[in-house]
Amino acid sequence: MLRRRRLLRQLRSLHTDALNWALICCNYDRELAEDVLQTVYLKVLEDKARFAGRSMLRTWLLGVVRNTAREAGRQARPLLIPLPEEAADGSGMPDNDPLALAMKDLSEMQRHVVFLVFHRGSTLEEAASILGIQLGSVRTHYHRAKEKLKSRLINDERFETEERCQSVL
Amino acid sequence: MNDSKLKKDVSRYFDDRLRDAGPIAFDDVVKDSNSPRALAAVGVAFVLVGVTAWLWPPQTSTLTEELMATAHWQSDTDVFLDYAGRHFLYELPDLEIK
Numbered sequence: 001m002l003r004r005r006r007l008l009r010q011l012r013s014l015h016t017d018a019l020n021w022a023l024i025c026c027n028y029d030r031e032l033a034e035d036v037l038q039t040v041y042l043k044v045l046e047d048k049a050r051f052a053g054r055s056m057l058r059t060w061l062l063g064v065v066r067n068t069a070r071e072a073g074r075q076a077r078p079l080l081i082p083l084p085e086e087a088a089d090g091s092g093m094p095d096n097d098p099l100a101l102a103m104k105d106l107s108e109m110q111r112h113v114v115f116l117v118f119h120r121g122s123t124l125e126e127a128a129s130i131l132g133i134q135l136g137s138v139r140t141h142y143h144r145a146k147e148k149l150k151s152r153l154i155n156d157e158r159f160e161t162e163e164r165c166q167s168v169l
Numbered sequence: 170m171n172d173s174k175l176k177k178d179v180s181r182y183f184d185d186r187l188r189d190a191g192p193i194a195f196d197d198v199v200k201d202s203n204s205p206r207a208l209a210a211v212g213v214a215f216v217l218v219g220v221t222a223w224l225w226p227p228q229t230s231t232l233t234e235e236l237m238a239t240a241h242w243q244s245d246t247d248v249f250l251d252y253a254g255r256h257f258l259y260e261l262p263d264l265e266i267k
Contacts, residue, residue, distance in 0.1 A: 024183075028186060028190050030190050033190070037198050115183055118179040118180055118183075149175060150170050150175060153170055154170055
């Protein structure tokens with residue numbers, strides 16, 4: 001009972017992080033993210049997923065969220081037929097937002113690495129642990145993602161500048 | 170474009186997307202995950218109690234059975250009378266004095 005209370009307290013303190021990560025892993029599908037979170041919390045409270053202390057609790061929990069989201073995604077896949085107009089990251093963002101367009105160019109893994117490192121402030125080692133891949137792979141994804149984003153955003157800036165110059169002329 | 174500007178823009182991008190998705194309260198997730206388990210636990214408890222009561226019905230002894238167990242009718246009349254006297258006010262047992 002005491003252990004359950006302690007677990008609930010810990011889960012509550014990490015809920016925002018877990019929720020945001022679940023939304024990222026589920027392509028912003030709120031319903032799926034909620035199901036995933038529920039499954040994760042049940043796994044933790046029923047001891048089916050037990051923290052062994054090999055990393056920080058937050059890192060471990062986000063890893064469990066990712067694995068659970070992947071399982072849920074595999075189970076849901078036959079029902080999901082991506083529509084051509086749907087953004088690669090499942091968003092409803094306007095097509096003319098340069099950053100949204102740039103993010104579409106990234107692979108799922110690159111987007112996840114960028115989220116963890118840029119938005120969550122995770123180290124590359126933590127990102128590797130959460131994603132369940134080697135540190136070397138995370139570095140590769142990280143650098144490629146950065147290059148793609150920079151290249152895309154710089155090109156868009158140049159294009160906009162040229163357009164403005166032409167309109168002035 | 171330097172890394173810090175890129176990081177800022179990307180963070181803003183994710184903030185906007187996550188805000189659009191909306192919050193999900195911790196208590197809603199945990200409450201939902203607890204309810205089916207609690208209901209299932211109560212249901213199982215009911216079934217177990219029912220099965221146990223059916224297999225091993227509680228033993229209730231009547232005063233007659235107690236008297237029969239404790240008193241020797243033919244030889245221990247005094248014991249019987251003493252026992253019956255103490256309990257007679259509370260119950261009228263269906264005794265046959267032989």
